[in-house]
Amino acid sequence: MELFLTLVSGVAWTGVYAEAIRVGLRDRTYAVPAAALALNFAWEATYAVAELRTGLSAQGVVNVVWAAADIAIIATYLRFGRSQLPPFVTRPLFTLWNALLFGAAFAVQWLFLAHFGMHDGVRCSAFLQNLLMSVLFVALYAGRRGRRGQSMVIAVAKWLGTLAPTVLFGVIEDSPFVLGLGVLCSVFDLAYIALLARDPAATGD
Template sequence: MTYIFIIKRGFQDEHYGMPMVAICANISWEFIFTFIYPHNDFQRIITFSWFVLDLVIMWQYLIYGRKEFKNTMSTTLFYTSFLFTLATSFLVILVLSHELHDMQGIYAAFIQNLMMSGLFIGLFFARGSLAGQSMSIAVCNIV
């Protein structure tokens, strides 16, 4: 439900609703555990569904996020920093899962959820508004 609320609010407000690092970590985790280390068939369908929803959230970030950073970084730096963060997230989750013998991604998922909680709060304070966010998103994210 969190992803659906983020997408809905993002289109309403024309703002991205998930912090960049969280987007990159989520897409990486979902790609790894759908295509590289797939879970059972049922979980794989769920994880793939999350992946598709995160692609929409990523698209919102790339479209709406640029205007939020236009005064602080160039277009090239904006997109380059996203790609660097995505690649780094992917490698960290892959190495972490391999090193901890966690082919289910449990440790990485726990760390990501903890990280996301702080990042959502940081995004709220950085913006000074609920643009792209809502109480529904916050509640669903902690449940």
């Protein structure tokens, strides 16, 4: 069951990333909110190294695949992101902001790892930033006043990709903290799915 849920999460999140790359290039924008993207990349890079240092594992391989996909999404963000900001945000300022953003994201992951250790750090940081991503996707829809750079595939796959580890760590491993955060993620993920479902333009993804 553990391997099955890990693979479900891996396939679903890989679907999120593949679709985010496609939609970002199609709409000439980025399809994952910047703060969530930075935290995700930092998490995947950090824990891919940590997992693979102890030997080959399904989650370690999945993390490597996700980190590679994140690099492509980051490329769409760096290419198209500045054009969606006010004119006073020059390229040097945009570069400085991104250095701070991604630097802070890695610092957060390392602090979680140092304070909580591998077992709890990987779970606590993952579900906290997953909740942030769920909220930010709703904010992205509201901020863009529609589904530009978004799709139902991303929304549904993100929900399923979070639901599987919620069952694994929250229910099977009996972690009320993870279960609570996972339930909150589902609330916002389902709200986001409902927003896209009500938008006629989103049905043609």
